[in-house]
Amino acid sequence: MKEKNEIRRQMRAARRALTPEQQDQAAFGVMSQLSTQSCFLFSQHIGFYWASDGEVDLTYAMDFAQRLGKRCYLPVIGDGTKRVSPRMQFYEYRQGMPLRPNRFGILEPDRRFSRRIPVWCLNMVLMPLVSFDHFGGRLGMGGGFYDRAFAYRKSKTNTYLSPFSTPALIGVAHSCQASTRLPSDDWDVAMEGIVTESFAALCNNVL
Numbered sequence: 001m002k003e004k005n006e007i008r009r010q011m012r013a014a015r016r017a018l019t020p021e022q023q024d025q026a027a028f029g030v031m032s033q034l035s036t037q038s039c040f041l042f043s044q045h046i047g048f049y050w051a052s053d054g055e056v057d058l059t060y061a062m063d064f065a066q067r068l069g070k071r072c073y074l075p076v077i078g079d080g081t082k083r084v085s086p087r088m089q090f091y092e093y094r095q096g097m098p099l100r101p102n103r104f105g106i107l108e109p110d111r112r113f114s115r116r117i118p119v120w121c122l123n124m125v126l127m128p129l130v131s132f133d134h135f136g137g138r139l140g141m142g143g144g145f146y147d148r149a150f151a152y153r154k155s156k157t158n159t160y161l162s163p164f165s166t167p168a169l170i171g172v173a174h175s176c177q178a179s180t181r182l183p184s185d186d187w188d189v190a191m192e193g194i195v196t197e198s199f200a201a202l203c204n205n206v207l
């Protein structure tokens, strides 16, 4: 099995090579796929991400969600200048709100002007992927931010009736980022579903 870093390098290059037209079609396609999913339609509080490095842009999807009266949130890790929680947290984003760059240059809400939501109060989180497989396997940028934020989802006491069975974890990627089977580590948190510009699917691990 190829090492995670090698797959990361190839898949990041592949998504960065997409043209602006392909990126725009992907952004529109992901919004259209989401608009047909009951998981999205029934969710009131949704975690998105602000795209960078060739990721699928979710601004169409956030506009659509806001027009349906849903609340949108973005991940915040900070710019590294202040000692704050090492955990990634989610803060509300409303259209037009000023954003500031985090330590990797990705835009995020300013903690001073936005409202934090505990992660388990989110109904659904759209996770940025570098690669995915159909078994719930995901590969991110390598910081372990999503794995740490949702590590509680792996707990044995996490039953259907527990408040810790939320949010639904749905990965977003370009379909060209698919892998047959990704290597996995103990700490990896599985995704329940995947949305690309051309399909939305449940991952086999939950069926």
Ligand SMILES: Nc1nc2c(c(=O)[nH]1)N(C=O)[C@@H](CNc1ccc(C(=O)N[C@@H](CCC(=O)O)C(=O)O)cc1)CN2
Pocket: 049, 050, 051, 052, 055, 075, 076, 077, 088, 103, 104, 106, 128, 140, 141, 142, 143, 144, 145, 146
């Ligand atoms: N859009 C988006 N937002 C996100 C994530 C993400 O993957 N995508 N994250 C998901 O975890 C968190 C940020 N994690 C990140 C981890 C590594 C790098 C990164 O670019 N690493 C560079 C090295 C940069 C440096 O050290 O200065 C690299 O690997 O080339 C970026 C974001 C929170 N917000």
Ligand SMILES: Nc1ncnc2c1ncn2[C@@H]1O[C@H](COP(=O)(O)OP(=O)(O)OP(=O)(O)O)[C@@H](O)[C@H]1O
Pocket: 004, 138, 139, 140, 141, 142, 143, 144, 145, 146, 147, 148, 151, 185, 187, 188
């Ligand atoms: N629950 C956890 N507790 C402590 N460290 C963790 C946890 N989960 C992941 N990590 C650390 O995060 C690092 C990156 O993990 P990995 O390569 O799987 O990241 P990733 O899944 O690509 O990133 P992300 O979760 O941000 O999308 C690993 O070195 C691992 O030690």
